[in-house]
Amino acid sequence: MKYQRIKGTQDILPEAEPYWAHVTSTVQALARRFGFEQISTPMFENTALFARGVGEDTDIVSKEMYTWLDRGKDGEQGESLTLRPEFTAGVMRAYIENGFASRPQPQKLYSVGPIFRREKPQKGRYRQFHQFNAEIIGSDDPVADFEILLLTHTLYRELGFKNLVFQINSTGDPECKPRYVAALKQYLLPYADKLAPTDRDRLERNPLRVLDSKERETLPYLSGAPHIVDYLNDDCKKHFDEVLSYLSAVDIPYQINHRLVRGLDYYTKTVFELWGEGLGAQAALCGGGRYDGLIELLGGAPTPGVGFATGIERIIMSMQDQGIEPPALARPQVFVAYLNEAAKLVAVKLVTDLRNAGVGARIAFGGRSLKAQMKDADRTGCRFALIIGEDELKTNSVILRDLGKSEQASVPMADLQTWVTNLIDVRTTPPQEEQPESAAEEAK
RNA sequence: GUGACCAUAGCUCAAUUGGCAGAGCAUCUGGUUGUGGCCCAGAAGGUUGCGGGUUCGAGUCCCGCUGGUCACCCCA
The missing domain is CATH 3.40.50.800 (Anticodon-binding domain)
Known part of the structure; x- marks a missing residue:
């Protein structure tokens, strides 16, 4: 047994193929039914793209990327490259680079493929795993947010999941978000020495993250925390209400989760997650939201966008846990x-x-x-x-x-x-x- | 990155107070001429994850490493 799998990677054996074939074909058929087109970007990009696009301070960029220096000409050191730790930044780069702003807006794009994060593996978490990703770029209409939510909901429903409830929130925009962060900080400060140590830390660096803390000591103080929805400006408030009204109109259940904030820097307005069973501590089946400033940040014209990503492995694991069987594969007769x-x-x-x-x-x-x-x-x-x-x-x-x-x-x-x-x-x-x-x- | 638990055949697991590494399933070959499932017989398959140490003797005890599992962190 000389050679073995790299830590956190997996061999997907023929026994698992019915699941993979079913999930990937369902995902692709559904994306096309919703009017999305497939875009396949490289599995690696310039490190700077992710550093900028995902955010220097995120866990992903600061400690989870597979990064190396490429070989340059004549033995000189080449550029720094990184295996993609998510889809969005690469898709945005492709949107800008290929002049997609000159195509009919918005552009609805989806991707399926491997993603790499150098984390310690555990149940439902791998260092190479697969995502289905969908983005709507070029529209700030709340109906775009709704389309993304409907796509994810339809996907899980058609795969056989029951009792799906979205966790949804709004994180505001660059105008109203800081006001809320200030208010939250002001509220938490008096309790600072009673919070868990990690949360005392967060309070200084990134107060929003205290909100989704799971620390026992912190929890009692969170119930009284101000809600961001009360601090949204008119534009964000209207946007959020519209998204919710569309969900209600088609009877998709949701819970407003005032403590839902997502780890990536680029989110604005809508953020959401869907939780699955049988995944241990890795409950998040998918996550997504709006990222209106991202394209501009990456050098494009100011362009709004909204998207989501879901983990194929987590879907399959959750299916197995709930006893959802994929159809048998056709085979020689x-x-x-x-x-x-x-x-x-x-x-x-x-x-x-x-x-x-x-x-x-x-x-x-x-x-x-x-x-x-x-x-x-x-x-x-x-x-x-x-x-x-x-x-x-x-x-x-x-x-x-x-x-x-x-x-x-x-x-x-x-x-x-x-x-x-x-x-x-x-x-x-x-x-x-x-x-x-x-x-x-x-x-x- | 931190912590806890675990590692014996392809798989699931045995192996007395340290005393010759085994079973079931799976695989292969047979059970008289050219026929599957059930049954029977046989074969193959292990440097006990790797490397040290203690001992007359280590799968078993000790240390290190690697990997796995679960949790923290964070996320898909």
């Missing part, structure tokens, strides 16, 4: 077995014809006994076996065996085309009785 070298040649042609006709087929490998081949046919869940032996070669026919019914018939090779045509229906029909075919499934 026909197994071609043979008895000698001459028959093998016919089998090769046969399996090729089947596949060209759109029928999923497997061919036996190696000089194994027919018994071993049939066992393989059974284990791989095929519904039919085609067997070619000496007699079949002589009579130019094949044996077609129905593995479910344990019936078989000799079919002239000439008629096989008809059989194949009938089998094409089999291709599109999901497998009926699932045979337990792997150790992993039986072990469960």
